[in-house]
Amino acid sequence: LDEVKFGTNWLAQAEHGGFYQAVVDGTYEKYGLKVEIVQGGPQAANRALLMADKIDFYMNGNLLGSFSAVEQGIPLIEVAAIFQKDPQVLIAHPDQGLETFEDLAKLPTIFMGKDGYSSYFQWMKKAFEGFSDAQYKPYTFNPAPFIADEQSAQQGYVTSEPYAIETEGGFKPKLFLLADAGFETYSTTIEAKVGFVEDNKDLVQRFVDASIIGWYNYLYGDNEAANAAIKKDNPEMTDGQIAFSIKTMKEFGLVESGEALESGIGCMKAARVTAFYDQMVDAGVVKADLDVSKIYTTDFVCKGVGMDLKK
Amino acid sequence: MTMATVDNQHSLSGEKNRKATKSLPEAARWISVAGRMAIPLMMLVLLITAWSLYVWAFDVPHYILPSPMRVAVALYTDWPILAPALLVTLKITFTALTIALVGGVALAVLMAQSRIAERALYPYAVILQVTPIVAIAPLILIYAPSTQAALLICAWIVAFFPILSNTVQGLKSTDHNLLNLFELYGASRWQTLVYLKMPNALPYFLAGLKIAGGLALIAAVVAEFAAGSAGAGSGLAFRLLESQFRLNIPRLFAALFLLSLTGVAIFLTTNTISYLLLRKWHESALKREN
Amino acid sequence: MTMATVDNQHSLSGEKNRKATKSLPEAARWISVAGRMAIPLMMLVLLITAWSLYVWAFDVPHYILPSPMRVAVALYTDWPILAPALLVTLKITFTALTIALVGGVALAVLMAQSRIAERALYPYAVILQVTPIVAIAPLILIYAPSTQAALLICAWIVAFFPILSNTVQGLKSTDHNLLNLFELYGASRWQTLVYLKMPNALPYFLAGLKIAGGLALIAAVVAEFAAGSAGAGSGLAFRLLESQFRLNIPRLFAALFLLSLTGVAIFLTTNTISYLLLRKWHESALKREN
Amino acid sequence: MKTSPTDRNDALGQATGTVAKAPALVSLKNVSKTFANGTVALRDMSLDISRGDFVSLLGPSGCGKSTALRIIAGLGDASSGSLAWPVRSPVDDKSGTGGPNQDISFVFQEPTLMPWASVFSNVYLPLRLKGLSRTAAREDVMDALQMVGLESSAGSYPRELSGGMKMRVSIARALVTKPKLLLMDEPFAALDEITRFKLNNDLLHLWEKFGWTVIFVTHSVFESVYLSNRIIVMAARPGRVVQDIAVDAPYPREEEFRTSDTYNDYCRQASQALHSAMEVSEPA
Amino acid sequence: MKTSPTDRNDALGQATGTVAKAPALVSLKNVSKTFANGTVALRDMSLDISRGDFVSLLGPSGCGKSTALRIIAGLGDASSGSLAWPVRSPVDDKSGTGGPNQDISFVFQEPTLMPWASVFSNVYLPLRLKGLSRTAAREDVMDALQMVGLESSAGSYPRELSGGMKMRVSIARALVTKPKLLLMDEPFAALDEITRFKLNNDLLHLWEKFGWTVIFVTHSVFESVYLSNRIIVMAARPGRVVQDIAVDAPYPREEEFRTSDTYNDYCRQASQALHSAMEVSEPA
């Protein structure tokens, strides 16, 4: 068995379900891999660990990170994109007369993480009228300030925060998925060092395939054991939250939409990456003239692996 | 007028508590201890009442500020989750405090013994103090042999400086006459350090310890944020974070309460140590008798 | 043997640097100042060389540990971004330090004046010290009138404790004979505080100040992480995070370097203040003359 | 043989326990002092001191002289027994506490100077505490410093002074308030004989001029005889009064008094009293 | 009239500048001391002290006695001039520094005790620094404490002692090492006369028995005459030697010596010397 360390970008949750599934149901093992999942967190340094070769694969949030890597000359490459859509969402109170994404510009306050501020918010300011820095307030990963202030919005993962707000805050918030507003990045990509990929093509292929199979099984098969593993890693996780996440992932087509429907989970297409890059250059979020072809490879995906598991 | 009556016909200005409990029987001593506890406890009751009233009167939603009752319930029901996390945090705290103590005192001694060492090293001690852990955690994680080690390094960085700084000040505050005496009797540097400078630095060191005790706890939490191992073996920091994220605010407060309690316990311990070490001779711990 | 020659036929044991620079002419004094700077500078050169060598010898990628040269370049090219951020951080730092000073000393005075106040308040000071800012930042954000205020509250919570704790210890360390003297002359509590306890607490307070200076800087950064603004008006914390997020590690190090420099500058300032205030009378700052 | 305007001598009893005829200025009755560590510093000490007295306390080292002085000053309570100020009129008693605070001064056995303050500021302290401004106090402070020969050291810090100079600063600080009751604990022990004699005379003149009451601890039998109209000899372990000697020599006393026979007789008497006090004292 | 085995008296010059015949134990030549604040504590002080001497320093308060003693002890360098130990044999000099460290003791003017250590530990200190274990030192320490009458206070802390008791602890600490050279800065000033006389005699006996050299600062003319074979009288501002009086009375001296005519003569002589020293001193 080849030992592989895979670092996620957050604490264990249903959004990582496919990977846990592949671990617990023996898919990785079948593919000759012994995978250890290293949880992330708000300040965890899993990406730095990837760069320092302390882990082998990293779960990257969106492609902006990859653009930064190529800008800084860091040899990182995406080998699969598990989420076709970024689950990043802006959440607002109902009954505030907010109908479209642009309406968020009317709010005096948007709670955002610093990374959100320096990525999609820059895009929002460019792409829509009326967003401004004055709206920014820091999001400390606690939705209470948002709930306390009706005239505000906050960032979130469509699969997570809305659930907490609904159950604890007692109201059904309005959700504005960034992806639906035109923020067309892939998400939850599998990232590795370029050199590692070149030297271990077979291993990478096996990891990608097994992970994709894990995801099909997680979404359509018996995922109880995987959920148990998630709850073991993150004891704060509740069954309700997991069920909500899975439901939402399906509802919004996070994992399966676009190319994934034809070529299987994890599929990436050059055209979409380039289009997103141009969009971001236009918004002034990233530098122009980067060679974005370096940041991904489609060699390992879009092969229809595991599509037969879908029921 | 019998000999045994205390009958001061004039009352003295100044503090009355000098007329202390020294010769009282055991029972009375306990009453006095109880009296000493009474004020903080009253304060606690007051605070909790005010908090309850505020939550009740303004109908504050529990996800913003839970009532004390709710926090108590969370503490009770979540105890099986919180207790092991507390243990982990305590372990890091005490390990960090221990190495902060050893490291801080060792550095202080080095600096007090040699001007060159002081000038060469102090700036770097300061730099360590002012470097935000979050920013260098990745580096530490990369170079540390294990996450556990990384955690301890982070915690140490936060906690060692107060001990270092106070101990240096204490070591330097040695009475010059006593230094002369030691020089005269041909004391070696080491003897001067152990028999003179160190006892003399004790009050300063202990003040530093009081700061470092709380700081080590904070350091353990911060280190866990920055470099932490998540999951089953994680400490209070992760409980805090996830509780927040999940809007389980009563549990967040229960965790905070445990942290506070730990902090106060550490403080009382360092305070007691300080009292025991100084009570025989240092002004700060002596009762005024003459 | 002429009168003017210093000709000690026996050499003394103990430190030689007591034979100090007091009566040297101006030029010689400058040489001595230069000598004092030489050691830290040499240390700096050494460190930078070692760092460069390490990066070069092991071919460490710049995104893990950039070479000093790269950091210098980043510092130069990113100066227009970093400078305003530094200014913002400095402003928060000094505001936080000021209120930590005022608050810490005021609390210490209150506690040293009244046992009841001490017992009632000290536990809560400790609790404030050990509460992780990240955990209560949301509450502060909700209740503070503005982000700026929230920031300052966060920073104050981090920085005030060392001052409080050290000052309390200092206020309590007053010589009992002098206390007696003041009592005898019917000094009011206030007079005893201002004319006796406070000057006496100065060395302790100053040791606390040295700790708090660095801590205020860290506090400013941490507060900005937790409650601060982003974008144009943001401080170094935001730049740090952003650099990390953007994988711009040289800029991250440049920002860290600025923080370190600020920390050392603050330390040197507090150290100088300490020296100036104590040099006339306190052992720690006096040259041994007899 | 009363030479001062106040009724200096009418309070002299013969020995312990005798009640004074006129109300005493301060009166210790059966005062005992046991320290926290169990040391019995004083046991059943009774002593009446009349207004205008110049009383010397004489006794072996460690017999409780300083402790007695502190109790009289109101610093540190007695463990049992009583301390009273019978004749103190309400007018004197500004603080309303019945205590002696307003017009008492104390020269401690150790200089007890504030190391952070200059000599001037140290002497200025009691006046500052009374609310006087620096300029208003300037003259008094400089006068006091001149009396102890330290006017040129006003700007120095205590650490820059010799042992005797520190003690003189402490004396100046006590004199600067012109106190009604002056408690002095071996004030001149660290001074050379010439300075000591000079200060002896200065002190006597002030005492006569202002009608002060002085309680004076000394180890010098000569000094006690020269200065005081009453010598209290104490014994140690536990500290108590064993002899009460009235020195019936007229004031003003000048240097010639030091060579007079009366003087020598009293010296011998005090010396003997001290010797017998040593004998009844348990070994320290 | 030499009564001690060592050549105690042959080093006595008449006044400043006279060279001693035999090599001196310690020799100050034109020593000056200016403090950082500009105070000239000593100017051109020259002094040879022979092995076995018992030298008293007498002088007005602040004239530089303590400063001179410190310079001799090697604490604080002179600003100019030289300090030499001519006869010091290599055998004595274990430290190899040529300094006096190995067999010198100093009683400072202030007790200078470690507040955190018991009386026993304070006296034990010099032996501890020499490497002796507590048990090995026990007897010596208790002997020294007994000599000063404090054996029952061995377990007390300094703050629990009276002023005189603290000073006696300091004396015990100096005597416990049986030093060859003993420097004492007003050691007995805080003691009652009886204790003082007893300690005077004890000190004299030890000095004779062990052939010590003692340099002794005192303010008591009587004490200086009673104890020493040589009295150095200093004047102040700047501090310097103004008279060097050889006290040619035989040892052992007992209490009767205090009433002898020789004694009185010398006392008068020393007193006069002190008076004239005061006159040549600038006012402090």
Ligand SMILES: Nc1ncnc2c1ncn2[C@@H]1O[C@H](COP(=O)(O)OP(=O)(O)OP(=O)(O)O)[C@@H](O)[C@H]1O
């Ligand atoms: N704080 C204290 N704790 C315990 N014992 C004490 C304390 N202060 C003084 N004593 C003891 O009380 C006794 C009397 O002390 P006091 O200072 O009054 O003596 P004294 O007569 O002034 O002696 P001296 O002439 O040496 O100054 C001594 O035996 C001393 O050891």
Ligand SMILES: Nc1ncnc2c1ncn2[C@@H]1O[C@H](COP(=O)(O)OP(=O)(O)OP(=O)(O)O)[C@@H](O)[C@H]1O
């Ligand atoms: N650290 C110092 N800085 C400045 N001046 C000092 C210092 N120490 C002593 N002096 C001055 O030096 C002079 C001599 O001091 P020294 O202590 O030697 O006097 P002394 O003869 O021992 O007096 P005393 O009998 O009062 O103890 C004094 O005028 C004093 O003010």
Ligand SMILES: [Mg+2]
């Ligand atoms: Mg006394």
Ligand SMILES: [Mg+2]
């Ligand atoms: Mg002196």
